Amino acid sequence: DGxxxxxxxxxxxxxxxxxxxxxxxxxxxxxxxxxxQDPGQGLRLIYYSQIVNDFQKGDIAEGYSVSREKKESFxxxxxxxxxxxxxxYLCASSPGTGDGYGYTFGSGTRLTVV
Amino acid sequence: GENVEQHPSTLSVQExxxxxxxxxxxxxxxxxxxxxxxELGKRPQLIIDIRSNVGEKxxxxxxxxxxxxxxxxxxxITETQPEDSAVYFCAWSEGGGNKLTFGTGTQLKVEL
Numbered sequence: 001d002g003x004x005x006x007x008x009x010x011x012x013x014x015x016x017x018x019x020x021x022x023x024x025x026x027x028x029x030x031x032x033x034x035x036x037q038d039p040g041q042g043l044r045l046i047y048y049s050q051i052v053n054d055f056q057k058g059d060i061a062e063g064y065s066v067s068r069e070k071k072e073s074f075x076x077x078x079x080x081x082x083x084x085x086x087x088x089y090l091c092a093s094s095p096g097t098g099d100g101y102g103y104t105f106g107s108g109t110r111l112t113v114v
Numbered sequence: 115g116e117n118v119e120q121h122p123s124t125l126s127v128q129e130x131x132x133x134x135x136x137x138x139x140x141x142x143x144x145x146x147x148x149x150x151x152x153e154l155g156k157r158p159q160l161i162i163d164i165r166s167n168v169g170e171k172x173x174x175x176x177x178x179x180x181x182x183x184x185x186x187x188x189x190x191i192t193e194t195q196p197e198d199s200a201v202y203f204c205a206w207s208e209g210g211g212n213k214l215t216f217g218t219g220t221q222l223k224v225e226l
Contacts, residue, residue, distance in 0.1 A: 031212055033213075035216075040219075041218060041219070042118075042120075042203060042216045042217055042218040042219050043158070043203065043216040044216075045213070045215075048213055050212075090157065090158070094212055096212065101146075101212050102148050102160040102163055103148075103158075103160070103214065104160075105157040105158050105159070106157060107156070107157050108156075108157055
């Protein structure tokens with residue numbers, strides 16, 4: 001999957017349940033990002049990490065949590081505090097933290113609340 | 115984050131015609147402006163990008179122009195083909211860093 005792998009492809013969550021979305025990259029990229037995409041809308045930033053053991057909130061971080069214990073991995077947990085989690089989640093990475101690096105995206109995880 | 119206005123939200127053209135999508139941004143510190151193409155159910159893919167030190171960049175049928183004074187940049191697709199049908203997103207780097215803010219997307223449909 002082009003060096004960045006998201007799993008699972010489809011995920012179903014029950015009310016009140018926490019779920020974790022996986023994102024792994026073998027591109028040796030420093031920076032990683034999580035975006036949420038709703039139908040007919042653009043990509044909204046949830047969290048990002050520019051270096052191991054460090055991450056920052058994006059525009060819509062409430063109800064989500066992340067960790068960055070390894071350079072290759074940036075898992076996203078959707079907690080029960082996120083009241084409307086049904087969406088398409090995209091993970092991305094980029095080579096550096098300076099200006100002018102394009103993102104490589106994973107193939108996405110489609111999360112549905114049942 | 116800062117806003118990116120993207121227009122139009124939908125665009126329908128005949129095969130062979132040109133398509134133009136425009137984005138307006140607000141942060142004058144931004145120096146990097148990529149465009150992504152997303153086919154239905156798939157990941158966005160980078161198709162072209164431009165940096166602030168140039169005004170235009172071309173790659174075969176695709177070109178991007180940048181007007182830093184007016185804070186807008188545009189994607190131009192010439193000789194459109196059915197496989198160009200997709201959602202296109204503009205983006206720009208916030209504050210000159212690497213975190214990208216995306217536009218709301220343009221659904222392009224190329225009709226036979």
